[in-house]
Amino acid sequence: MVTLEDVAKQAGVSLATASRVLNGSTRQVGAALRARVEQAADELGYRANIAAQTLARGASNVIGIVVHDLTDPYFAALADGAMRAAATEGLLVMVGTTHRDPEQEIAYVATLNAQRVRAVLLVGSRVADPAVTGRLRDELARYQAGGGRAACVGQDLLGVDTVAPANRQGAAELARALADLGHTRFAVLAGPPHLVTAADRCAGFVEALEELGLPAPQVIHGPFDRDGGYAAATQAGDATCVFAVNDVMAVGALAAYRERGVRVPDDVSVAGFDDIVTLRDHVPALTTVRLPLKDMGARALELALGEGDPVVVEQVAGEVVLRESVRRMT
Amino acid sequence: MVTLEDVAKQAGVSLATASRVLNGSTRQVGAALRARVEQAADELGYRANIAAQTLARGASNVIGIVVHDLTDPYFAALADGAMRAAATEGLLVMVGTTHRDPEQEIAYVATLNAQRVRAVLLVGSRVADPAVTGRLRDELARYQAGGGRAACVGQDLLGVDTVAPANRQGAAELARALADLGHTRFAVLAGPPHLVTAADRCAGFVEALEELGLPAPQVIHGPFDRDGGYAAATQAGDATCVFAVNDVMAVGALAAYRERGVRVPDDVSVAGFDDIVTLRDHVPALTTVRLPLKDMGARALELALGEGDPVVVEQVAGEVVLRESVRRMT
DNA sequence: GCAGACTTGGAAACCGCTTTCCTGGGAGGT
DNA sequence: ACCTCCCAGGAAAGCGGTTTCCAAGTCTGC
Incomplete structure (x- = not known):
């Protein structure tokens, strides 16, 4: 590899000057030398060694x-x-x-x-x-x-x-919005109990329902991914509305319902969380809580x-x- | 930051020994010194500086x-x-x-x-x-x-x-499969003409149709993304089958048809390319060419x-x- | 009990670059 | 014309490791 020393030698200047020209410095270098260095660097195809720079500068x-x-x-x-x-x-x-x-x-x-x-x-x-x-x-x-x-x-x-992300509040708002639509029997596809994001979303949802005086939802735990949503959905009871704690799980749930001939939203409503962009063309379009990711x-x-x-x-x-x-x- | 020298000093050994113990070496170090060095490193919370290692070793x-x-x-x-x-x-x-x-x-x-x-x-x-x-x-x-x-x-x-990826062949096979289903009038949502992947897929498709003695498809260029597919789909004429050169474009096309009340596949068939995993739950499920990404x-x-x-x-x-x-x- | 072969530990050179410090020369002030 | 100040350029000291090369010790074999 071409080093700064090679460039300096070829340009007939010191290492210090070459460094100042090529790799930024507060110090000025005369136009003549500057040109010579730049030309040499170009001819040789010099690329500074960042590892060395990091070491010397003490910052990467x-x-x-x-x-x-x-x-x-x-x-x-x-x-x-x-x-x-x-x-x-x-x-x-x-x-x-x-x-x-x-x-x-x-x-x-x-x-x-x-x-x-x-x-x-x-x-x-x-x-x-x-x-x-x-x-x-x-x-x-x-x-x-x-x-x-x-x-x-x-x-x-x-x-x-x-x-x-305001997981609790978001889930709570969603719960209120869904209750506004007249839903009363809910299920939550809650993800893993120890995962804080999942737990917060679930808790926010549950609490909001409680405040509204609605019955406690069925809470179904499982993996935090598409297949987790799919599996959890098959366990949901007679809820009219299912909240999956993230969009990917919601998509899994939708897939499960589709396969079983359960119509969404006619037979059951489904909501997710995150508003994943890639999913915006999903059918049916997913109700969710948008996060500016x-x-x-x-x-x-x-x-x-x-x-x-x-x-x-x-x-x-x-x-x-x-x-x-x-x-x-x- | 804690340096190797700090560790060596604390352990009462040379830099060389500390290096050999902590950062891998072909050389052996006696058990007693080894233990002292390891303890010192642990106490001090030493983390090797990779920039320095990269420089010294000449390889990252x-x-x-x-x-x-x-x-x-x-x-x-x-x-x-x-x-x-x-x-x-x-x-x-x-x-x-x-x-x-x-x-x-x-x-x-x-x-x-x-x-x-x-x-x-x-x-x-x-x-x-x-x-x-x-x-x-x-x-x-x-x-x-x-x-x-x-x-x-x-x-x-x-x-x-x-x-x-065998873009030409994949597209050609897809064309033959679609022709097998009885389609004769095709459109290709072809992406940007100068993008090699897009161009290859389009060409493979077109050539296969030609070999089958079918009429040349309508070729519509545009961006390589979801919105490109959406826009291109609105320009497609009376084709019974539309091939989007990637899945994301195909999803855009499906969205366009859905909005306009064109039923897929009843009114028009749509195929993509790539078999993106995230899209496997799309409705309708997308015909495509699977690549082991x-x-x-x-x-x-x-x-x-x-x-x-x-x-x-x-x-x-x-x-x-x-x-x-x-x-x-x- | 001793020459020779292995081991183990340390000193120091080196990796490629930055930056401090020093030097010499030109500009500016009087 | 002289002195100071400033500035461009270079020498050299690091940055934090690795590795070569030595020296000293330990083992072996006879």
Whole structure:
């Protein structure tokens, strides 16, 4: 590989001058030398070694993003938002997928720490297990002790800047909207009990129904994905309206109903949560709670990059979007 | 940050010994010292500085993946496949999204080169513009001249190892399958004319029809995305069967028909290409050509990591999947 | 009990770049 | 004309590791 020294030699200047010309500096370099250096670099096809720069400068321009699964459009949208924001800041992005394995998440934070990345973004829902969360917090603390910055999208469980969707409120609003339509018997496809996002959405929904004086819904736990929604839907009893705690599960539920000849929304209404863009053409169109995922990703990056010493927790409100997957009763 | 020197000092050993204990080496270290070093590292919370390691070792364990758009499930699946493969190799992944801007793609390759990444994967369709492709090739050549490895998923345009979906054949098979169902009047929602993937799929389809002695289809160009499919569908004439060159466009087309009250497949049949997983619950279920996207991503990484000096180009066959979005005529 | 072969630990060179510090020369002030 | 100040250019000291090369010790075999 061509090094800066090669360029300097070819241009007949010192290393320092070559560095100042090519890799940015506050110092001026005379026009003549500048031209010679640039020409030499061009002829030789010089590319600065970023590892060396990072080492010398003591700061890198890489950020790390940790998500569960890139093929899940929810994470893809969040990651995309963060990546676009990173690009405008001239930052490079390292992406890690954990496939929901907390150990992987911890390992990834350690690695990003080793990379001395400028910031790390933890995206997605975490389990409430204090042992695992504790170790993740330790690893993050270690990273932050070394000057690293971190932010997270999801719950405020980690003691870092957080962009938190207002899961409880969103679910509660949805519940009220559905009750407004005349529904009284509900089921919740609630996802895993220990997953905080899922639990919050479920709780918000249940509480809102309680406040309205409606009977408690049937709560069915299961995996947080499409197949989980599918399976849970087959267990739902005589509810007139089913709330899946995320859109992907709702789609699974719709598939289950379709296969069994249960008409949506005629026989049963279905609602989800997130408003995944890829699903906007789904039939029937899904009633859901819209979250501004891209903005949330971008905002998380902003928080991570910011100086703010006190830990910031931003609630992001969702917006209930009624579509054809629910019907008015009576 | 805690450095190796801090650890060595705390353990009362030399830098060399500490390095050998903590960061892997062929050399043995005595059990007593080893234990002291490990304890010191643990107490101090030492994390090796990867930038320094990369510099010293002259090799990094990072690979770069360049995709157009992570929120497009096609790229997400490909990237996911590659990332899973990378994880099993213990490699870190740097992901860049270009949003279809060729300049960004070139810039990203330059940056990955500067990072001295082990390999770079270019994923996705490229435009046929020789000027742009030439510059990308130059940048890649420069990278490879420095010992870098590259592979690409898409067309064999770059002179690097390539995993290429058999677009022509897949489209041709699809055409024959549709003709078998009795269709004779076709339209192709063909995407941008200069996009090689789109052009190949269109050409394969058109040629197959020609071979069958059927009339040439109406070819409608437009963007390669959902809205492109939507717009193109509104321009389709009296075809009984519409082929969108990718699934996302097909979904757009289905949306357009739905809005206009055109029934699919009763009034018109629709087929796509890719078999995007997220769309498997779409209604009506989409007839398409299945591509093993995850495997392709993984395979591309394998090729990039491999030693093989001669450039490998692997064709990956697609499989026609007939679903309810098409009907039998007669 | 001793020469020679292996091991183990440490000193120091090196990876490629940034940046501080120093030097010499030209500009500006009086 | 002299002195100061400023600025462009270069030498060299890091940044945090790895690895080569030595030296000293430990084992073996006879």
